[in-house]
Amino acid sequence: MSSNLRSWIICGVLLLVLACAVFFLPPFLYLGAAFFAFSIGNAELRKGSGQTAYMPRPAYEPPSNLNRPSTQSAANAHVELPERTMPENIPADLKCPSCGASIKPTDKVCAFCGSTLQPLIELPEPAKLGALEIGKTVRVTHPHKGEQSYKVRGRLLYTELWQASSGPTVPWTPTGNYYAGFALEPNAYLLNWQDRFYILEERRALTDMDINRDFLPYAKQFAQSNQTARVEFSYAGGRWLMVDIGRFAIEFEDGEGLHLHKGAIGRFIHATSSNPSTSSGQAALVIDDFQSGGSGGQDTLWRGFQVKETDIIF
Numbered sequence: 001m002s003s004n005l006r007s008w009i010i011c012g013v014l015l016l017v018l019a020c021a022v023f024f025l026p027p028f029l030y031l032g033a034a035f036f037a038f039s040i041g042n043a044e045l046r047k048g049s050g051q052t053a054y055m056p057r058p059a060y061e062p063p064s065n066l067n068r069p070s071t072q073s074a075a076n077a078h079v080e081l082p083e084r085t086m087p088e089n090i091p092a093d094l095k096c097p098s099c100g101a102s103i104k105p106t107d108k109v110c111a112f113c114g115s116t117l118q119p120l121i122e123l124p125e126p127a128k129l130g131a132l133e134i135g136k137t138v139r140v141t142h143p144h145k146g147e148q149s150y151k152v153r154g155r156l157l158y159t160e161l162w163q164a165s166s167g168p169t170v171p172w173t174p175t176g177n178y179y180a181g182f183a184l185e186p187n188a189y190l191l192n193w194q195d196r197f198y199i200l201e202e203r204r205a206l207t208d209m210d211i212n213r214d215f216l217p218y219a220k221q222f223a224q225s226n227q228t229a230r231v232e233f234s235y236a237g238g239r240w241l242m243v244d245i246g247r248f249a250i251e252f253e254d255g256e257g258l259h260l261h262k263g264a265i266g267r268f269i270h271a272t273s274s275n276p277s278t279s280s281g282q283a284a285l286v287i288d289d290f291q292s293g294g295s296g297g298q299d300t301l302w303r304g305f306q307v308k309e310t311d312i313i314f
């Protein structure tokens with residue numbers, strides 16, 4: 001006889017006994033009988049068909065508190081960004097009230113006469129490189145090519161995101177840190193993240209399959225160590241070391257030549273060459289992984305070099 005059927009029969013008998021007892025027994029005896037019946041039923045549930053309800057979670061299932069950025073689907077992340085009030089229409093031909101030169105809606109100082117302006121759009125200041133503006137020339141000491149001169153064509157403002165506690169339902173919100181990225185001419189991208197600076201030169205599109213195969217297992221391993229483990233991986237003939245993983249939103253875009261747009265929300269992986277002693281310099285990979293469909297950007301791999309803050313002069 002199956003244990004399931006046996007449990008039903010026991011249950012039916014107990015109910016019948018209780019129903020009879022209601023009519024024949026005094027209340028206090030009835031209560032005692034009810035407890036007795038309950039204890040039999042409960043014991044039956046524990047050992048019998050109710051077993052699955054008490055089965056512990058299988059050990060191979062990932063514990064939910066390790067559900068860090070890289071283990072989560074980019075599409076599933078719940079991001080809460082504050083409303084930033086933008087003027088209804090921004091005039092295309094803004095002029096400096098002092099000298100009449102063309103100015104941008106975000107300018108705080110006129111680039112031509114130096115007078116203080118009231119910007120139409122109030123943007124948060126990036127942690128670093130806040131004074132590097134579109135049109136300026138920036139010199140970067142490149143680990144291979146020596147000092148290079150670039151012109152700034154476009155600027156991206158990144159909002160750093162975090163989770164107060166891990167888990168798929170916990171929203172990602174701004175940390176209050178903002179970082180800047182610059183589209184340069186000749187073609188390169190200058191990126192600051194926390195205390196790291198990258199001059200990135202090669203960009204290519206990635207598919208979700210590429211990311212899942214080449215980077216995600218290592219990003220997961222790194223996330224599960226709370227970004228403390230030394231996680232190395234092979235990619236494109238080199239050995240790489242996980243440096244940072246996280247999530248961002250593009251707060252603002254300005255100028256030309258940009259590969260991302262305002263509102264894009266993605267996660268990143270930063271890695272550097274795991275043997276920096278070689279002559280190749282501190283080679284770096286920056287992987288951007290966006291939510292599929294709509295508000296994101298193209299999943300991208302940037303290759304370039306990590307440089308020091310003092311290597312960037314403008």
Ligand SMILES: [Zn+2]
Nearest residue numbers: 096099110113
């Ligand atoms: Zn002016």
